[in-house]
Amino acid sequence: xxxxxxxxxxxxxxxxxxxxxxxxxxxxxxxxxxxxxxxxxxxxxxxxxxxxxxxxxxxxxxxxxxxxxxxxxxxxxxxxxxxxxxxxxxxxxxxxxxxxxxxxxxxxxxxxxxxxxxxxxxxxxxxxxxxxxxxxxxxxxxxxxxxxxxxxxxxxxxxxxxxxxxxxxxxxxxxxxxxxxxxxxxxxxxxxxxxxxxxxxxxxxxxxxxxxxxxxxxxxxxxxxxxxxxxxxxxxxxxxxxxxxxxxxxxxxxxxxxxxxxxxxxxxxxxxxxxxxxxxxxxxxxxxxxxxxxxxxxxxxxxxxxxxxxxxxxxxxxxxxxxxxxxxxxxxxxxxxxxxxxxxxxxxxxxxxxxxxxxxxxxxxxxxxxxxxxxxxxxxxxxxxxxxxxxxxxxxxxxxxxxxxxxxxxxxxxx
Numbered sequence: 207x208x209x210x211x212x213x214x215x216x217x218x219x220x221x222x223x224x225x226x227x228x229x230x231x232x233x234x235x236x237x238x239x240x241x242x243x244x245x246x247x248x249x250x251x252x253x254x255x256x257x258x259x260x261x262x263x264x265x266x267x268x269x270x271x272x273x274x275x276x277x278x279x280x281x282x283x284x285x286x287x288x289x290x291x292x293x294x295x296x297x298x299x300x301x302x303x304x305x306x307x308x309x310x311x312x313x314x315x316x317x318x319x320x321x322x323x324x325x326x327x328x329x330x331x332x333x334x335x336x337x338x339x340x341x342x343x344x345x346x347x348x349x350x351x352x353x354x355x356x357x358x359x360x361x362x363x364x365x366x367x368x369x370x371x372x373x374x375x376x377x378x379x380x381x382x383x384x385x386x387x388x389x390x391x392x393x394x395x396x397x398x399x400x401x402x403x404x405x406x407x408x409x410x411x412x413x414x415x416x417x418x419x420x421x422x423x424x425x426x427x428x429x430x431x432x433x434x435x436x437x438x439x440x441x442x443x444x445x446x447x448x449x450x451x452x453x454x455x456x457x458x459x460x461x462x463x464x465x466x467x468x469x470x471x472x473x474x475x476x477x478x479x480x481x482x483x484x485x486x487x488x489x490x491x492x493x494x495x496x497x498x499x500x501x502x503x504x505x506x507x508x509x510x511x512x513x514x515x516x517x518x519x520x521x522x523x524x525x526x527x528x529x530x531x532x533x534x535x536x537x538x539x540x541x542x543x544x545x546x547x548x549x550x551x552x553x554x555x556x557x558x559x560x561x562x563x564x565x566x567x568x569x570x571x572x573x574x575x576x577x578x579x580x581x582x583x584x585x586x587x588x589x590x591x592x593x594x595x596x597x598x599x600x601x602x603x604x605x606x607x608x609x610x611x612x613x614x615x616x617x618x619x620x621x
Contacts, residue, residue: 217245218248222250224315229390229393231281234281236397237285238280238283249285251287252290259277260275260594274567282592286601287591292325305330331419336411336415338420340404367387373462399422403420473538487532567593
């Protein structure tokens, strides 16, 4: 049972806006990871236009609205929101006053821009020695590529993840080029990587009493998704089967995703135990008892025969039927669902994964919920995503800006 508190109560986080024209959502995701577990997160946005995710939608009725886009509502739950034009020296003075009270700052801007406007990590570390400064950039602030712009597509393909997508399905590389991943997965992965690294720095500060610079590269976060390839490249002989299998896009064994009567399913019958279970699933056909399928090695040598038979069997079976039969025999098998089907999935309903809340501008909203279940210090939505500049008065009041001063700097376009 919850005691009413949350895991990160007491931590103060500042999220700076990405000022590049290329959307980069890693900082928003990193900060969300803290806000949803109880940290106070202040999201800094440019005046008038707001953060880029406000402009990306999706929007109800396809009508753009800075306050009600789905991506904004999801990424910014539980945050406080202020506006600052960081090109202005006066705005940066206000930011410095906020940073003096903060534990962590997430900065998703390139080193050259940070140097120009006086927000480089070195300057911030010198001025705020207890502050944990997290840089989120395409290639890292200390990389030979530090000044190059990247983006989700660049990180996906430069890391090797794009080269592998779709993995183990390509039979004609010339006409089956690498794919783009759905959405902005590398942004979110970089954000989670930054959040995890920032928490390590929080624990280290308990020991040392000092903050530090955490340098997160979107590219290298994606590289971590192909760890077997790195191991193979550094520890396997180029002539070994493992090296060959992991270094080419071409299909080199059984597929993972198969067509069935009403869509696609993903399953793996590669181990001895799964093979025996799949025999039962398929009703024990005589061909599966052949001597040429008696061992893992011999099955691999005749995988084309196996796949032809599996394709034939699945062509008359629905996703749900294949899933339930396989699960009954403890064989991993999962239907490939559309987004709408995921939203209505019975398992997610049973887990309470999707949560509802009422947003003051968007009304009733349903969105993905907790990434993990914590009993005593649970994830929860305590407030919806902030309206643009919603907490200017509250946050700037903390640092000594009264209503008259607030009106003056608003008139100057600083907030």
